[in-house]
Amino acid sequence: MNKFKMCLSLFGTFFKIGAFTIGGGYAMLPLIQREVAEKRKWIEESTMLDIVAIAESTPGPIAINTATFVGTRACGFWGAFSATLGTVMPSFIIITALSFVLEKLLQYEPVAFAFTGIRAGVIALIVKALYGMAKQCPKNLFSAILAVAAFAVVLFTGVNVLFVIIGGALIGLATALLVGERSSK
Secondary structure, eight states: OOHHHHHHHHHHHHHHHHHHOOSOHHHHHHHHHIIIIIISOSSOHHHHHHHHHHHHHSSSOHHHHHHHHHHHHHHHHHHHHHHHHHHHHHHHHHHHHHHHHHHHHTTSHHHHHHHHHHHHHHHHHHHHHHHHHHHHSOOSHHHHHHHHHHHHHHHHSOOOHHHHHHHHHHHHHHHHHHHHHHHHO
8 A cells, every 4th residue: 555545544544533432532542443453454453552551651632642653653754644633633623613502502401411421431432441451461460559559649649640650660660670680590
């Protein structure tokens, strides 16, 4: 596939995901994973977890970061540009259009109830993304303790999530170095 067609395909795929996913980046992750790893094979499924981890660790919305990383992997700079633009455009178009009518629409009870139902669906998509990522994580006591500790720190303290992610990475790196030293002796 030539670069231009690949960029169009990236744009179309991410535009479709952006247009039909409500709930933000975490709700998009299962759809991105299905489209780019399972269906189109632009990246390996095992690479998707790494991309999500990097996308979450870098500043900006996770769906846009994920699209940028996938686009870069698939087709370099123009792939990243196309995937990112495809992700952003539907929201931009929809929000611009809705901003003119939303205030009037929310006065109608059925519309307000519809948005309540949408929120419940979004929670289900986020839980599915969490479950999918958890399935690919290492299954050992150390990982479980680290995950619970990170969750507790984020939930019960005012520590920025970025510091928790960096701390978890440093703890994992230190543990890998210690285990590597012990096994080499």
